[in-house]
Amino acid sequence: MDTSIVLFTRDLRVRDNPALAQACRAGRVVPLFVLDDAILGRRPAPNRVRFLLDALECLRGSLRDAGGDLVVRRGDPARTSRGSPSGRARGRWRSPTTGRRRGGRLASLRGLGLRVTVHPGVTVVPPGELTPAGGDHYRVFTPYWRVWERGAAASGRGGPGGGAAAVRCGSGPLPPSRVLTGGASPVLPEGGERAGRRRMAAWLRRDAAVYDDVRDDLAADRTSRLGPYLRFGCVSPLELANATGEGFRRQLAWRDFHHQVAAAFPGLPRRDYRPRGHRWNRDRDALEAWRDGTTGVPIVDAGMRQLRREGFMHNRARMITASFLTRNLRIDWREGLAHFDAWLLDGDVADDAGNWQWVAGTGNDTRPNRTLSPLRQASRFDPAGEYVRAYVPELAGIGGGAVHRPWRLPEERRRTLDYPPPIIDLD
Template sequence: MAVSVVLYTADLRLHDHPPLRAASAGGRQVVPLFVRDRGVSDAGFAVPNRLAFLADCLRDLDAGLRERGGHLVVRCGDVVEEVCRVAAEADADEVHMAADVSGYANRRERRLRRALAADGRQLRVHDTVTTVVAPGALTPAASDHFAVFTPYFRHWSAQQPRDALGAPRSVRVPDGIASERLPSRAALSGVSAGLAVGGEAAARKRLGAWLRSGLAQYAERHDDLAGDATSRLSPHLHFGTLSPVELAHRVRGAGGSGAEAFVRQLAWRDFHRQVLAARPAAAGADYRTRHDRWRSGRAAEEDVEAWRAGRTGYPVIDAAMRQLRHEGWMHNRGRLLTASFLTKTLYIDWRVGARHFLDLLVDGDVADNQLNWQWVAGTGTDTRPGRVLNPVAQGRRHDPGGAYVRRWVPELAGVAGAAVHEPWKLRGADRAGASAYPDPIVDLADGRARFAQARSQGGTALHINKK
């Protein structure tokens, strides 16, 4: 009986899974395999929130496979060594996996292809498993990738995605392939108290509810911080418990302005992946350098610590940072505001903020996290690198009643209305009631002036006294 191995990575689902469909074609037996990659741990990316969500995903995937007569095989170690070992144990002649875009993933794929070929086995890599349009499928005339989103989106929108595949009715797994025990969220420490549940079942339940009650208003409400009107599907897209191709089809099928706005966000996700695929160094280096000489030293470290702790004195910034720590997730508008504040108001290296996000975000991945941070810092693909988001104006616009701030900053729970965005202006009993909340760590005008002068002088950072 012919046997295939399906190597699961960031595609932990049964619905719309091209590698699984191809691997089981012709009645083949399949070994569904997940390797707990030691390289990911060594690189510092195996953080509690993502490990907890991953544990949920693996248990749910195993349960889905068992409903179909199979089960998940879990191994731990070097991916190439473990895949080759399992392929040999099962006498498999081919391994199927989804394409990925990071430099690490590409190096892993090349190593695996060589190792399997040396054993007389074949690696088959499938596109559009974790993207709607494959990286590199769309290119401008004079480059290997699009550096500006608008023309990319125009070409992306003209593509017809492949049809979504149904989940298999049965999965036949050969006997005798040993597996480690499935990991458990309960065994982990340091997990955010409000972390969402992972797994394909949870993903499909959330998708159905959101299509019914959230999508239609998405265009008007996606920046509403207090309303929490985004889909919250990003963790499921990151772990692949939800197919972006299926998601695009279902959203487009719903129609309307909300669908159009949401599909644009899926295009942004693909845009970042095609940038990183073409420029893997952008995971840690400026895509477009501005020759910044970011602030360092004790004062800068104190500012960073205040930012991480949600104690900057700017309520909408602090609310977003506290949401991140509690949920392992942050509203997208909050991500933009906190990133702008760190990089442009405090003039701190974007990599400091990107690392903190990756330490906590359940949906943190290299493409979206690093390239979004660079977009905000003005060292990425943003065509307006000098834009600075004012946290007071943004708070009043996207949390006009102050409910989001009061939800996450209890020190200001007694401050009514939009006054919560400028607590330093309170007087008398109102100010006394908010006395536990800190004063701003920097004056916004001073921060903006420092940033503008630093960029105009090729990144020379100036000292500004705290206020």
């Protein structure tokens, strides 16, 4: 009977998990997760580590319910396999699509007599599956979207299957959350497949049908909030794509688009995809004010404070704050990417770098000089100021849309506010 090691990476679920499904059909299974030192290094992102530990506890429970278990080890995935319970000749190593660095290390397992099989599951359409005529990847979203819509129409990949014999072995403890998550945001959702499926079901039932109408309403907060569950694979992106309308599928396609760009251009988080000769300001005080949500521009500060409080920022606010940093303050997009990466629960290197470069004009936007006015955006997407008042309590006493321009209040009123003047003149 064949023995498969199923390496979980960004597919922390049992539903619609191609690697787990094939392994279960083939024979005995060793489910394995390796707490990579690259994840738990000197500066781990505490929000994502906490969410990850929740997801692993949930996955372990689901596997135990099915008669198996989750083996947890710490170190390098390729090195760990040498001492794994079934790291023996004629075994099979199964994993979802992984990054180049980890994928290259896993390829070395072939030298141990293991057959390495890579499966889809991180994105709806795997990077590299859709290519334009005469090119290695799509550089513009619209033609990619047209082809993606046809490729994403496939049926679901199915559950984990049954009848597989679980290999009994020492499962290994999960590290205590308090050791790794100091400094995490105070308001975080529960991680894991069960929580993700509850969230998905509730959103599909209540808000999915009106997504296009409410997605940009900052105060309504009726976005899916499924980002972290997709990032860790607690929810299947393909299942979600098949359950939603065109507007939300388009957002999933953007995610896939950035993954295929990053696969073809691995330097996406570090180098301009399309260099345009930008000269960035090195204003550390302005950068710190942006990070802390003390720029004096309420819509920007509200977004940055939501990020720190919840490990989440509304997508429209992400665009506003990113444009403010790169277009108004003229600060390098890499500074913004690093800060988002430190706090976002759904922080994803490919998607975040692609979005930051899109806003900064160095990425895949066909209108590289596009600038979002924070005041016009505030008036359009938070006209009554409710979003700002929710996250900037110093301004809670200012009614209506006037909250977006506190510097226009009478001087006597301004003196009563414990809120800074804007760091740049937006008027």
